[in-house]
Amino acid sequence: MPFFHLDKEKCKKDGICSAVCVTGIIKNDDNHSPYINEKNAYKCISCGLCVAFCPHEACYVENLDPAQFSKVNKDTLASSEQLDTFIKTRRSVRIFRKNAVDDETLNKIMDNVRYAPSAKNTHNNRWIITKSREETVKLGDLVVKYMQEHILEMPEEHALHYKLLCRAYQSGKDVIMRDAPHIIVAVLPDKYEWKAEDGSTALAYFELSTHAHNIGCVWAGYFTSVARVYKPLRDALGIKDDEYIAGAQLFGNPVYKTRQITSRKPNNISYI
Numbered sequence: 176m177p178f179f180h181l182d183k184e185k186c187k188k189d190g191i192c193s194a195v196c197v198t199g200i201i202k203n204d205d206n207h208s209p210y211i212n213e214k215n216a217y218k219c220i221s222c223g224l225c226v227a228f229c230p231h232e233a234c235y236v237e238n239l240d241p242a243q244f245s246k247v248n249k250d251t252l253a254s255s256e257q258l259d260t261f262i263k264t265r266r267s268v269r270i271f272r273k274n275a276v277d278d279e280t281l282n283k284i285m286d287n288v289r290y291a292p293s294a295k296n297t298h299n300n301r302w303i304i305t306k307s308r309e310e311t312v313k314l315g316d317l318v319v320k321y322m323q324e325h326i327l328e329m330p331e332e333h334a335l336h337y338k339l340l341c342r343a344y345q346s347g348k349d350v351i352m353r354d355a356p357h358i359i360v361a362v363l364p365d366k367y368e369w370k371a372e373d374g375s376t377a378l379a380y381f382e383l384s385t386h387a388h389n390i391g392c393v394w395a396g397y398f399t400s401v402a403r404v405y406k407p408l409r410d411a412l413g414i415k416d417d418e419y420i421a422g423a424q425l426f427g428n429p430v431y432k433t434r435q436i437t438s439r440k441p442n443n444i445s446y447i
């Protein structure tokens with residue numbers, strides 16, 4: 176089985192696949208026909224760019240899965256204006272309905288997340304998702320337990336803040352887990368160089384994908400900072416010592432929707 180599959184009938188020899196291949200392993204022969212020398216096959220990072228940019232569905236490489244290919248349907252592409260609105264209407268959601276997100280929607284969101292960029296296309300993310308509010312609450316209880324146990328060791332301003340958070344949590348006002356039905360945690364190998372970038376980027380894809388499917392989410396900062404250091408919480412999540420938590424987001428069906436685009440601080444850009 177050749178590593179590079181080329182449909183010679185369909186190929187128009189336009190050189191696009193060789194131009195876009197990030198590893199440069201696709202070459203063109205004297206007749207402008209693309210090929211990959213088998214001894215270079217190991218360099219392929221399975222990014223699929225050769226397939227994505229080929230205008231004629233004429234090539235693929237052995238370590239890609241053609242069953243997942245689909246031609247871009249121009250009718251399903253949003254306009255730039257629609258996408259501008261989409262991006263600006265993505266807001267943190269902190270008030271959720273109690274019911275769980277249905278599996279079909281969650282699967283679509285997680286399917287999108289696979290298309291986030293990742294260094295060398297390694298996709299080292301591992302995801303932990305609570306499927307019910309009961310599981311999410313158990314994790315929130317551990318966050319509060321940690322805060323209570325460590326309040327005395329904290330700098331004064333943190334201690335006061337954590338004390339207020341814990342008190343509110345215990346009186347039924349959950350500003351830590353926001354009464355969310357779910358939390359998603361992005362976990363990567365601790366020794367992986369691009370763990371923070373890959374994890375955050377995938378979470379940003381998650382965040383935008385939830386918005387696309389009318390699901391709300393918010394970054395879970397308190398949870399993340401505790402989960403990074405508190406063994407009982409890591410154990411409850413099944414996170415090993417050699418794993419890094421890139422971030423976490425609370426999510427669920429939102430009660431409210433964005434009705435207006437608001438103001439933001441202007442960008443601080445130096446064009447050079």
Ligand SMILES: Cc1cc2nc3c(=O)[nH]c(=O)nc-3n(C[C@H](O)[C@H](O)[C@H](O)COP(=O)(O)O)c2cc1C
Pocket residue numbers: 197220222224290291292293294295296369372373376
């Ligand atoms: C943290 C990070 C670093 C990256 N560094 C490079 C880089 O130095 N050069 C490059 O060509 N691509 C770089 N990429 C792009 C990845 O190779 C690319 O995301 C991956 O191959 C998947 O392809 P896609 O972005 O087309 O989905 C980087 C991506 C990330 C997230």
Ligand code: SF4
Pocket residue numbers: 181185186187188189190191192193209225228229230231232233234
């Ligand atoms: S991009 Fe497609 S059509 Fe163009 S040279 Fe490569 S295989 Fe042939």
Ligand code: SF4
Pocket residue numbers: 195196197198199200201218219220221222223224225226236
């Ligand atoms: S999958 Fe990516 S790295 Fe592999 S041949 Fe195609 S473009 Fe090159």
